[in-house]
Amino acid sequence: MTDAPLVLRERLLEAPWARDLAGPQVARVAKETLLVHHASGSVICREGEPALHWIGVIDGMVKVDTVSAEGRSTTFIGVSSGGWLGEGSLLKRERRHYEVVALRDSWIALVPLETFTWLFETSLTFNHFLVHQLNARLGQFVAVVESCRIQTTTAQVAVCLAGLFNRELSPQAPNVLKISHEELARLCGLSRQVAGRALHELEQAALVKMQYGVIRVLDVDALHAFARSGELHTDSSPARSRGLPSP
Template sequence: MHRTMSIEKRPLKEVLRETIWARQLTAEQMARVEADTVEQFVPKGGYVCRKGEKVDAWIGVIEGLVKMNNLSPEGKSVTFTGLSAGGWFGEGTLLKGEQRKYDVTALRDSRVARMPAKTFMWLLDTSLPFTRFLLMQLNERLGQFIGMVEFDRLLDVDTRVARCLAAMFNTHLYPGTDMLLQISQEEIGYLSGASRQRANQALQVLEKAGLLKVDYGGIQILDLDGLRRFRA
């Protein structure tokens, strides 16, 4: 499945105002967020952030797709999760004041927003709705990682690919994800820990099961609940 991805240039202020966490901010709080948050372009294969660096910002994906990963002592790459447009990350490390414990790299050309740590902590101190959002964010992320440990250790590749795709439709972590998922077989392989060829085979299995349709522009999800329940 070969395609050319283009990055739609939506203004940063527009993106910020549409986030879940911004909906109940005051005018003063939103004004500071807009003034302090900056945009960064990250080319495919580039680093959004690196393991071991000082965490100085809360980061959101405006457009594109990035993955959170690490290298094992043996040099094997371990992917924790993929982050699509609308997803924000790094709040746990900011709250703990630690160095970053993972790399985040772009699977395709991406645009990210960086909210300075001082602004993030100010919102935490001044906005109860923002604090509630973060509690939900941390809870959803914990559930996501518990599920990933299960499917990485217990499930076959076909089921891993199904769960990987379904996980991208978490309405809190990745709001606004379209049922036509613009993702390549190579990217699915990275996120599910499989080769491109094996990811392609898994997609064929899921397509025959009536759960999705592989289109030129991406993957059309036909039965999201079926993907969540699928077992080969």
């Protein structure tokens, strides 16, 4: 087992839910939270396992997915640095319904069930955070369903990409995503071909720039706007003139 660098422990306590806790609560979280490293592709928790931890992505990226009996798999969400997940099973005291897998080398925080429950029962701040997070995630899923039903595939990809940059759910997500077209396609529920075509359209619209295995988001706000409206303004469009005064 590798020891986590000190800077990661510090980052844990900078999490939005941890920042405003009282001193003794912070101390207990710091003492009881585990920091573990997961290599890309390794399973952080399995479907059907008892849920014993709340999961934080301190550095890296994970996906939440499921595999059907026939072996077909799909990804529900990706969670970037600064994101927290897995509270659903803890709150319901259920086994894990989904699998959590590291999409790249990641440092993962594991808050024990007992610690999580104690915060849930004693901290109003913590409860506010949970409500906020559940609300944000619900909004994200509604956006996915909406785009899936009434938008183009390009908009669907934008919604899924924007989801990785949700300021509430993954506050520290870097603008440079190390993710393959194949994984992004799984995340969007699209084929690799279609996801690739959509990414090129987003690139032409100057919302993203692609490199080998990397998607760099150039304009997070524009990506969110497109994800919301489904309206894509390419740079050839008159609506997007040069030399706008920018703040």
